[in-house]
Amino acid sequence: MDAHLFLTLYIGIIGLLVGSFANVCVHRIPRGESVVSPRSQCPNCQHLIAWYDNLPILSWLLLGRKCRYCKHPIAWRYPLLELTMGLMWASIVWFYPVQSYNPVFLAQAISLVTLLWILTLIDLETFLLPNALTFPGIALGLAFAAYFDFFLDSLIGAVAGYGIFWLVARLFLMFTGKEGMGQGDFKLLAMLGAYMGWQAIPFIILLSSLTGAVIGSMALIISKKGLRAEIPFGPYLAAAGVIWFFWSAPILHWYQGLFM
Numbered sequence: 001m002d003a004h005l006f007l008t009l010y011i012g013i014i015g016l017l018v019g020s021f022a023n024v025c026v027h028r029i030p031r032g033e034s035v036v037s038p039r040s041q042c043p044n045c046q047h048l049i050a051w052y053d054n055l056p057i058l059s060w061l062l063l064g065r066k067c068r069y070c071k072h073p074i075a076w077r078y079p080l081l082e083l084t085m086g087l088m089w090a091s092i093v094w095f096y097p098v099q100s101y102n103p104v105f106l107a108q109a110i111s112l113v114t115l116l117w118i119l120t121l122i123d124l125e126t127f128l129l130p131n132a133l134t135f136p137g138i139a140l141g142l143a144f145a146a147y148f149d150f151f152l153d154s155l156i157g158a159v160a161g162y163g164i165f166w167l168v169a170r171l172f173l174m175f176t177g178k179e180g181m182g183q184g185d186f187k188l189l190a191m192l193g194a195y196m197g198w199q200a201i202p203f204i205i206l207l208s209s210l211t212g213a214v215i216g217s218m219a220l221i222i223s224k225k226g227l228r229a230e231i232p233f234g235p236y237l238a239a240a241g242v243i244w245f246f247w248s249a250p251i252l253h254w255y256q257g258l259f260m
């Protein structure tokens with residue numbers, strides 16, 4: 001088998017396994033519980049789950065999508081998160097240029113996408129972006145930046161990311177008397193700034209606000225209740241961050257083309 005395909009499959013399988021662990025994170029971190037102990041339990045009957053019942057996707061199919069002990073249906077989120085994680089890890093390896101087989105390069109991309117995906121799911125479910133994920137994310141972003149020699153850009157990105165949103169939130173509160181963004185959003189933008197440098201910040205703010213406004217008003221029209229559908233802002237930030245991380249070169253190229 002050719003080496004590129006082998007590495008893609010190999011990393012994809014590790015992604016599946018990490019996806020299984022990510023399910024634990026999504027469930028436990030917002031509740032302030034430990035992600036290592038106790039071992040995986042059925043959320044319904046609390047029975048410990050044996051390793052052979054905890055294989056990504058496979059166990060879910062073999063068990064007929066039900067808990068072995070209490071027969072409570074297993075939520076779709078579990079296999080779905082495992083599958084998306086496996087696919088994301090595999091596609092990062094598959095689409096990265098072969099000449100850049102730098103493991104640090106892959107670790108940077110994979111850690112960013114994984115953190116953002118877990119944060120997105122937690123934010124959608126609980127409207128929280130836990131420090132237990134954003135703080136290590138900021139530290140990792142700075143560490144990768146130091147390795148790739150853009151530490152100063154990264155540090156400015158983290159500070160500016162936090163500072164800009166903090167300022168926007170203060171002004172929003174001053175003029176409307178309402179809380180707009182949450183603290184978690186400041187830290188998420190700081191994390192994105194740390195991973196990609198301050199240059200990413202304007203694009204991420206612009207794209208996330210635009211998509212947030214468009215999808216927010218669409219949700220408003222669809223819901224027809226005259227109620228503003230509450231959608232957290234974290235997923236928009238995460239999506240804009242991923243787009244900049246992988247496609248900043250073509251985006252900048254296109255942007256410059258507009259003025260040539």
Ligand SMILES: [Zn+2]
Nearest residue numbers: 042045067070
């Ligand atoms: Zn059960």
